Amino acid sequence: MIDLKDVPQDPGCYLFKDAEGTIIYIGKAKNLKKRVSSYFQKTDHNAKTKRMVSEAADLDFIITASEVEALILENTLIKRHQPKFNIDLKDAKSYAFIRISDDPFPRIGIARYRGGKKGGTLYGPFVSAAERDHVLAFIKQTFHLRTCRKMTRRACLRSHLGTCSAPCQGKVSEPEYQYQVKSADLLLKGKNQDLIASLKGEMVEHSEQQDFEAALAIRDQITAIEHLSERQYVQRQKQANEHIINYQIVSGTVYLILFTIERGTLTSKEEFVFPDTEDFLEEFIIQYYAGVKPPNELILPEMPDSNIEEYLSNIRETKVTLTIPVQGAKKHLLDLVMKNIEASFFAGKMRVIELGEALHLPAPPDVIECFDISHLSGTGTVGSMVSFQDGKPDKKNYRRFRIKTVEGIDDFSSIAEVVKRRYSRLKKEEQPFPDLIIIDGGQGQLHAAEAELRELNLSIPLISIAKREEEIFTTGRALPIPLSKKSPASLLVQEIRDEAHRFAITYQRQIRRKKALS
Numbered sequence: 001m002i003d004l005k006d007v008p009q010d011p012g013c014y015l016f017k018d019a020e021g022t023i024i025y026i027g028k029a030k031n032l033k034k035r036v037s038s039y040f041q042k043t044d045h046n047a048k049t050k051r052m053v054s055e056a057a058d059l060d061f062i063i064t065a066s067e068v069e070a071l072i073l074e075n076t077l078i079k080r081h082q083p084k085f086n087i088d089l090k091d092a093k094s095y096a097f098i099r100i101s102d103d104p105f106p107r108i109g110i111a112r113y114r115g116g117k118k119g120g121t122l123y124g125p126f127v128s129a130a131e132r133d134h135v136l137a138f139i140k141q142t143f144h145l146r147t148c149r150k151m152t153r154r155a156c157l158r159s160h161l162g163t164c165s166a167p168c169q170g171k172v173s174e175p176e177y178q179y180q181v182k183s184a185d186l187l188l189k190g191k192n193q194d195l196i197a198s199l200k201g202e203m204v205e206h207s208e209q210q211d212f213e214a215a216l217a218i219r220d221q222i223t224a225i226e227h228l229s230e231r232q233y234v235q236r237q238k239q240a241n242e243h244i245i246n247y248q249i250v251s252g253t254v255y256l257i258l259f260t261i262e263r264g265t266l267t268s269k270e271e272f273v274f275p276d277t278e279d280f281l282e283e284f285i286i287q288y289y290a291g292v293k294p295p296n297e298l299i300l301p302e303m304p305d306s307n308i309e310e311y312l313s314n315i316r317e318t319k320v321t322l323t324i325p326v327q328g329a330k331k332h333l334l335d336l337v338m339k340n341i342e343a344s345f346f347a348g349k350m351r352v353i354e355l356g357e358a359l360h361l362p363a364p365p366d367v368i369e370c371f372d373i374s375h376l377s378g379t380g381t382v383g384s385m386v387s388f389q390d391g392k393p394d395k396k397n398y399r400r401f402r403i404k405t406v407e408g409i410d411d412f413s414s415i416a417e418v419v420k421r422r423y424s425r426l427k428k429e430e431q432p433f434p435d436l437i438i439i440d441g442g443q444g445q446l447h448a449a450e451a452e453l454r455e456l457n458l459s460i461p462l463i464s465i466a467k468r469e470e471e472i473f474t475t476g477r478a479l480p481i482p483l484s485k486k487s488p489a490s491l492l493v494q495e496i497r498d499e500a501h502r503f504a505i506t507y508q509r510q511i512r513r514k515k516a517l518s
Contacts, residue, residue, distance in 0.1 A: 002059045004040070005392045007033045008343040011070045012063040013077060016056040016085075025052050025085040028074040030067045052085040062269045063340045065332070069266060076267045097122040098136055098188060100145075104174055105167040106181050108145045110136065123188035139187065140164075143180040144172075196222055241295040244330075245285075246337035248345070252276050255345045256284065257337050260295075271344060282308060289315055297321045299330050348391015348492065355436075355489040358481065359474065361461055365436035366390055369422075370496045371449070372440040373403075373414045374504035380511050381406060383418035384504035387434070388496050400507045412448040415439060420452040427456060439464040440497050443473050450475050465497050 007014075012032050016025040029035030039045070039053050064070045078086050099111035101120040110132070111122060140147060140158075144165040148156060151168040158164035165172040165180065186195040199222050206215035247256035256272045277283065282304045294312040296319075303324050312320040325331040342350055349364075356364035368388045375381035387397035401421060406413045419437075426433055437453075437460055439445045446464035453460060463474045463481075471480035472493060483490050 002036075002040070002056060004033065004037055006343070007036050007059070007061060008063060009033045010063045010339070010343070011065075011067045012061055013070055013073050015060040015062075015077070016052065016083075017058040017060065018055050019057040021058065023081045023083045024055055025083050026074060026077045026081065028067070028070040030070075032061055032063070036061075048085065061343070062266075063336065063343055064266060065336055073266050080268075098132065098139075099123070100181060100184065100188075105146060105151065105177050107147055107149070108136065108139060108184065109147055121185070135188075139184050143184045145180060145184060242297045242299060242333075243295045244299040244333045244337050245281075246301050246334050246341060247281070248338070248341050248350070249276050250346070250350075254280050255341055257341050257344065258288075259333070259337050259340075261333075269340060273345075279305070286311065294320050297323055299323045299325065299333060301334055348388070350391075351488040351492040352391045354487070355492055358483050358487070358489040359436070359461065359463065361436070363435070365434070365461065367394075367432075367434040368436045368438060368496060369434040370438035370440065370500040371415060371418055371422075372497070372500040372504040373411050373418075374501075374508040375409065375414075376508065376512065377409075380508055380515070381414055382504060382508045382511065383414060384500050384507060385418065385422060386496065386500045386503050388499075391492060393499060398503060400503065402511075411441060412444050415441065415445045416448040416452050419449045420456070423453065423456055423458055423460075427458070433458065433460055435461065437462045438493060438496055438500075440467075440500055442466040442471075446473050446475065463493070465493050470494060 009031050011028075011030050013026060013028050014032055014036050015023050018024050027035065036059065039049070039056075045053065062073065064073055097111050098108065099120050099122050100106045100108050106120070111120075139145060141163055144163060146164050146167060147158070148168070153168060155166060155169055156164065159166040159169060159171075165177060167174075167177055183195055183199075186198075199218050203215045203218040203222070206212070206218065242261040244259040244261065245256065247254050249255075252275060254272075254274050254276050256274075258270045258272070259266060260268045260270075272284070274280070274284075281300070281302070285298075285304060285308055289312055294316045298312065298320060300322060301324065303322065309320060309322050312322075323330060325334065352366060352368075353364045359365075366389065370386050370388070372384050373381065374384070381403040383401035383403060385399040385401070387394040387399075399422065401418045403414050403417060405417050419439075423433065425431075437449065439449050439462070441464050443464065446462065449464075450462055453462065461474075463472055465472050466480075469480075470485045470490065472483055472490065473480050485491075485494075
């Protein structure tokens with residue numbers, strides 16, 4: 001049975017494997033956890049899907065930055081691995097690019113890149129055919145580039161309609177035509193603001209020369225470009241290939257992931273685990289690229305030995321650049337690899353370790369229980385308790401409570417009741433206690449829970465989290481713990497609190513629904 005606890009709630013691709021490790025199905029998802037879970041929760045699958053689920057013995061996944069990136073990655077992975085339960089894509093079309101040829105008077109059109117050499121310049125890929133066609137039509141209409149495969153001396157329909165500058169008829173010089181090509185190139189590369197600035201300068205020049213007709217035409221171009229910028233979506237083209245390497249060291253072991261990006265598109269993820277040594281990064285790079293052609297650029301979290309760049313360049317026989325980004329798009333790529341490391345190797349474990357360090361606990365709180373109270377204007381009050389194991393929901397140990405001893409709105413007494421009921425039972429049954437207890441609320445709720453634990457002669461680490469400022473309080477301290485709201489430890493506490501809140505509200509609504517029906 002595939003363990004779904006470690007599947008993240010991020011966009012990306014999932015890969016089902018059989019008992020021998022062969023990939024049998026590849027899919028994409030906006031939310032990986034929801035999509036993968038649906039295979040094992042639903043019962044109305046078709047015969048093919050049922051067979052695939054029955055053969056699936058293992059699961060791998062790659063987190064992407066967006067759903068669109070997952071769509072492109074899925075296409076790439078299916079073509080590479082050709083899993084037996086995916087549709088046969090041998091003859092399927094690739095995602096389309098817009099291409100400007102390298103002729104003296106370049107033509108613009110659609111091209112499908114399949115990995116071979118293609119003359120001219122490619123822009124894309126475009127995931128949406130409608131968006132691609134819109135952009136292509138816009139450029140033809142705005143910059144009057146030719147679309148004919150061969151230039152003949154006979155005027156075409158677009159020439160008569162005024163949407164082609166008609167170089168075949170000698171109506172435009174090569175420098176003038178190349179200027180329009182350059183404008184289209186800027187637009188397709190996403191440099192819309194540079195293009196608009198250039199056009200505005202040109203419009204001012206025409207106005208000063210009282211060439212108002214030309215100035216008006218440029219003004220219309222600027223308006224059209226600004227409108228296009230509002231709706232255009234295209235994966236920006238990169239000519240160079242990149243590898244992104246990031247790692248995490250835990251207990252003397254290196255957990256490393258390498259992303260491959262080809263022409264600006266994420267195509268694969270490779271995972272490595274090996275003992276930590278003094279120069280492990282240099283050793284990894286030397287061994288890995290002894291059998292793999294290095295990319296144009298290698299993006300790393302730190303600079304290895306200075307000779308590595310020369311070593312890689314000699315293998316590739318062209319310049320290889322090592323980049324250690326501190327901000328911008330390349331830094332986001334490094335962060336994305338780190339997110340995959342945490343999801344693939346540690347899931348919530350790293351956040352649990354950070355939380356234990358932030359609270360100065362003697363050991364990471366592997367088992368965390370969190371309480372919340374829900375009511376509707378003081379009626380139908382219920383309590384919830386959720387359990388997290390290694391930073392992951394442990395739903396079999398969730399508990400819910402109907403408040404029995406409290407009337408009206410009294411969150412303090414309600415928290416006291418559910419804490420007493422929970423831990424008096426564990427104590428009576430000699431069950432293990434959690435490593436940390438979280439209370440949804442401020443210091444009032446915290447003190448109420450602390451009093452009940454004291455009555456039971458229990459010493460369990462206890463904190464509370466106040467919703468408005470996400471401040472975390474602990475016993476024996478008047479001020480909140482100095483912890484950033486965006487830190488992994490704080491985000492874990494917020495995630496657990498939100499789950500307890502969701503579970504409490506769901507139970508409270510169920511009770512109200514049953515009462516209304518009765």
